Structures are given as structure tokens and as C-alpha cells.
Amino acid sequence: xxxxxxxxxxxxxxxxxxxxxxxxxxxxxxxxxxxxxxxxxxxxxxxxxxxxxxxxxxxxxxxxxxxxxxxxxxxxxxxxxxxxxxxxxxxxxxxxxxxxxxxxxxxxxxxxxxxxxxxxxxxxxxxxxxxxxxxxxxxxxxxxxxxxxxxxxxxxxxxxxxxxxxxxxxxxxxxxxxxxxxxxxxxxxxxxxxxxxxxxxxxxxxxxxxxxxxxxxxxxxxxxxxxxxxxxxxxxxxxxxxxxxxxxxxxxxxxxxxxxxxxxxxxxxxxxxxxxxxxxxxxxxxxxxxxxxxxxxxxxxxxxxxxxxxxxxxxxxxxxxxxxxxxxxxxxxxxxxxxxxxxxxxxxxxxxxxxxxxxxx
Numbered sequence: 001x002x003x004x005x006x007x008x009x010x011x012x013x014x015x016x017x018x019x020x021x022x023x024x025x026x027x028x029x030x031x032x033x034x035x036x037x038x039x040x041x042x043x044x045x046x047x048x049x050x051x052x053x054x055x056x057x058x059x060x061x062x063x064x065x066x067x068x069x070x071x072x073x074x075x076x077x078x079x080x081x082x083x084x085x086x087x088x089x090x091x092x093x094x095x096x097x098x099x100x101x102x103x104x105x106x107x108x109x110x111x112x113x114x115x116x117x118x119x120x121x122x123x124x125x126x127x128x129x130x131x132x133x134x135x136x137x138x139x140x141x142x143x144x145x146x147x148x149x150x151x152x153x154x155x156x157x158x159x160x161x162x163x164x165x166x167x168x169x170x171x172x173x174x175x176x177x178x179x180x181x182x183x184x185x186x187x188x189x190x191x192x193x194x195x196x197x198x199x200x201x202x203x204x205x206x207x208x209x210x211x212x213x214x215x216x217x218x219x220x221x222x223x224x225x226x227x228x229x230x231x232x233x234x235x236x237x238x239x240x241x242x243x244x245x246x247x248x249x250x251x252x253x254x255x256x257x258x259x260x261x262x263x264x265x266x267x268x269x270x271x272x273x274x275x276x277x278x279x280x281x282x283x284x285x286x287x288x289x290x291x292x293x294x295x296x297x298x299x300x301x302x303x304x305x306x307x308x309x310x311x312x313x314x315x316x317x318x319x320x321x322x323x324x325x326x327x328x329x330x331x332x333x334x335x336x337x338x339x340x341x342x343x344x345x346x347x348x349x350x351x352x353x354x355x356x357x358x359x360x361x
Contacts, residue, residue, distance in 0.1 A: 001355055002032045004086035006097045009037050012045035012248055013192070014273035015092050015113040018164050020046045022090070025348035027051040031355075034084040038077075038094060045250065055084055059096065078103055088137075088355045095125075098132035107358035109351070111140040111162070113270040133157045137358035140351075142271035143291045160354070163295070165347035166276035166338040174254035179246050184217045185260045187318065188283075190252065190274045193224030193245070198265035198288065200226070203233050203243065205265075205315035210242040213322050218243040218263075221255065256281035260328065261321055265314070266290055279303075279338040284331035286317045296342075302335035 003026055007019045019035070027033040033052045040058040048054060057080045059073050078100040081089065089108040091097050101108040110133055133139050134156035141147055141159055150159040180186055187206075191197040199220055206218045220230070220243070227245065234240050249255060252274075262278040262285045269275075269292035275285060276296065285303030287293040297303040304317040321328045 001359060002034075002085055002087045003090065003355055004034045004036055004081065004084040004088075005090045005092070006036045006038070006081075006094045007092040008094060009039040009042040010044040010046045010048070011042040014164070014270070017046055017273055018113075019092050020048050021165065021167070021344060022348060022351060023052045024049050025344065026352060026355075029348070029352065031352075034086070036080060036084060036097075038096070045248075053084075055080060074099055074103075081106070088358045090351065090355070095129050095132060098136070102132070102135060107137045107361065109138050109140060109354050109358060110136045112146070113142060113164075114268070130154060137361065138354050140354070143295055145291050145294075160350075162347065162350045163342050164271040164273055164276060165344040166280050166342045167344055168339045169256070169277075169281040169336070170253065172253075174257050176258045177249070177254050179219060179244065180255075180258055181217060183215075185215055185322070186258065187216060187218045187261045187263050187322070188221065188255060188259045188278075189218070189263045189265065190221045190255075190278075191266070191272075193220075193222050193226045193230060195226065196267055197222075197224075198267050199230055200233055201288075201309075201311050201314065202263055202265040203230065203237060203239070204311050205263075205318060206243050207237045207239055208312070208315040209319055209322070210239045212319070214242075216242070216260075216322055219246050220244070221246045221249055221252070223248050252277065253281070256283055259283050261286065261318070263314075263318060264288065264293055266293075267308070269293060271295070276338055276342065279335035282332040282336050284321060284328055284335055286314065286321065288314065296338065298334075302331050302337070 005023050010016050023033050023035050034055055035052050036055045038059045040056050057076060077097055081100045086106055089101050089106055091108055092111050093113055098108055139157040139159045140162045144161055147159045147161045150157050189202055256278050262283045264275060264287035269290050271292045285297050287297055287305055288308050289305040297305055299305045306314045306317050
């Protein structure tokens with residue numbers, strides 16, 4: 001099959017990383033795969049093998065170009081899709097490509113990597129999105145909760161649950177990252193420094209633990225619009241000696257290999273790759289209970305889930321594992337089972353079947 005995959009860019013993010021694995025996996029199975037990205041202003045964070053053809057166009061935001069500019073955007077998008085000559089299109093959260101697919105009469109599969117109950121669209125865009133997704137061959141979501149919501153609210157979308165894959169972790173010994181102090185144990189958190197990730201709640205929890213656990217450190221790895229606010233919070237809580245913000249790191253394998261615990265303080269998630277990657281490396285987890293972590297973490301087996309917004313309970317859960325070395329190691333050993341529970345081969349097969357069904361209609 002000729003398959004065109006579409007995503008905004010390959011900047012850092014879980015959906016972007018999954019897209020590279022999907023493209024390469026489909027290409028390895030003999031399909032002719034093109035990846036079309038729509039934002040040339042964002043540099044690639046992830047690389048792509050030569051087995052996948054790459055096409056780039058730049059679409060300015062619709063709000064900045066107006067109605068006439070929106071028409072020109074559609075023309076440019078339609079031409080770009082036509083150049084790739086697809087039999088089917090897989091779109092990761094790029095709604096604007098769906099209009100081009102309809103014009104070209106190409107079947108498409110839409111994949112949402114966010115919590116579909118809380119999408120920040122205007123009423124106009126909600127109507128358009130509903131129209132385009134109702135004409136998709138299938139709409140893939142990352143949780144049963146999203147599936148049940150769509151079944152009730154938008155049954156014409158034809159939803160299906162496809163979980164993100166967990167990749168086996170290489171046991172190659174890697175040097176300790178420079179930011180990780182020798183002789184200290186580490187709680188790590190990874191993600192964009194934005195409201196959704198709830199890192200201000202993590203710092204509040206850490207403030208309750210820092211003096212009790214002087215041998216431990218907290219590192220939050222990422223960048224984003226809330227960076228200065230988080231730095232101000234670090235200073236106000238006077239925990240700068242035991243907690244730090246670390247810029248994004250290309251390849252986190254060394255971090256996971258030397259980490260002792262992962263903290264996920266998110267308010268919402270899709271199916272977080274950070275969680276899958278850390279667990280595949282044998283890192284146990286403490287997470288607020290939200291979509292994604294609730295399907296990945298097995299409480300009392302490989303991690304702990306905490307009710308949303310309960311910062312004292314989050315601090316207590318961290319403390320429970322920080323002070324219990326044997327329990328933490330046991331959780332970490334069982335966390336590695338995530339690569340069997342959510343395998344890459346199963347993920348690629350699921351999308352391959354959807355493509356075959358879409359083309360056969």
C-alpha cells in the first residue's frame with residue numbers, strides 16, 4: 001500500500017515519537033510510506049530512517065491568514081497530499097488535512113493523542129471537526145474512556161482503541177548524565193513545562209519531602225511557557241538545592257537507566273510515551289490518576305496512582321517508595337512487563353489492518 005502519514009512536526013513529544021515508529025514499522029512491512037509534516041518552523045527532535053519518504057510544507061495558523069488565507073492553505077495542503085499519491089492517509093491530530101482527503105476522495109484514519117473530552121476548540125471548529133471525523137474510516141483513540149465518550153457523543157466517528165507501544169529497553173550500560181549528582185537517588189519527571197503537566201503540583205509535593213530525604217533529588221526535564229513560573233516557585237519554596245529544571249534531552253535512555261522513580265503529575269494525558277519508556281527501563285511510577293496512566297500503571301504492582309489534585313497523597317506515595325528500596329526494586333522489575341502488554345508489533349499491526357480495511361471499502 002501507499003500510505004501517507006501526517007503530523008504537524010517532529011518536535012519533541014510523545015505523539016511525534018510514536019509517529020516515527022509507526023512510519024518505519026509500516027515501511028519495514030513493505031508499504032510505501034511518506035511522512036508529511038506541516039510546520040517547518042519547528043526543528044526535528046526525532047530522526048527518521050531512509051525507508052520513509054519525507055515531505056514538508058508550512059501552513060501558517062488559520063487565525064493569522066483569515067478566510068482567503070484559509071482557502072490558500074487548503075489548496076497547498078491538497079497539492080501536498082496529491083504529490084504523495086496515497087491510497088490511504090493516517091493523520092495524527094492534523095484535522096486540516098482531512099478536508100484535502102475528502103476533496104481527493106482518499107480514505108483517512110484520524111488518531112487523537114489527547115483527552116478528547118477536553119479539546120480546546122471553538123464552537124466553529126468543533127462543528128468542522130465533527131464533520132471531518134464522522135467521515136473518517138476510523139478514529140483511533142488512546143483509552144477506553146475516550147472510546148466510551150465518543151460512542152455516546154459522536155458514534156459516527158467509528159472509534160477504536162489503539163494503545164501506544166512500549167519499546168524494549170536496551171541494556172547497554174550508559175554513563176550517568178552530567179546533571180545527576182553522584183551518590184544521590186533521583187525522582188525524574190519529563191514533559192513540556194505547561195499547565196497540563198502539573199509540575200507546580202509536583203514541586204509542592206517535593207517541598208513536603210526534601211528535608212526528610214536529603215539523599216534524594218528531583219529533576220524535571222523539559223521546556224515550555226511555564227518555565228519561569230516554575231523557577232520562581234523553586235526559589236519561593238527554597239528547594240533549589242534538591243530540585244532542578246533540566247533542558248530537554250535527546251534520548252532519555254541514560255536518564256532512565258540511572259533514575260530511581262518517575263513522577264507523573266499530569267492533569268490529563270493521552271497514553272504517555274514517557275511513562276512507557278521509563279517503565280520499560282524498570283523505573284517504577286507514582287502518577288496522578290488520569291487517562292493513560294490509569295491503563296498503564298498497575299497499582300501495587302509496578303507503581304502507585306493518586307487521586308487528582310491530592311498533593312499530600314502524591315507526596316505520601318513518593319515517600320512510600322523512596323523509603324522502601326526492596327519494594328521499589330520489585331515494582332521496577334515488574335514495570336518492564338509493559339513491553340509485552342503494549343508491544344510495538346501489535347501497534348503496527350493494528351494500524352496496518354485499519355489501512356487495509358479503509359482501502360478495501
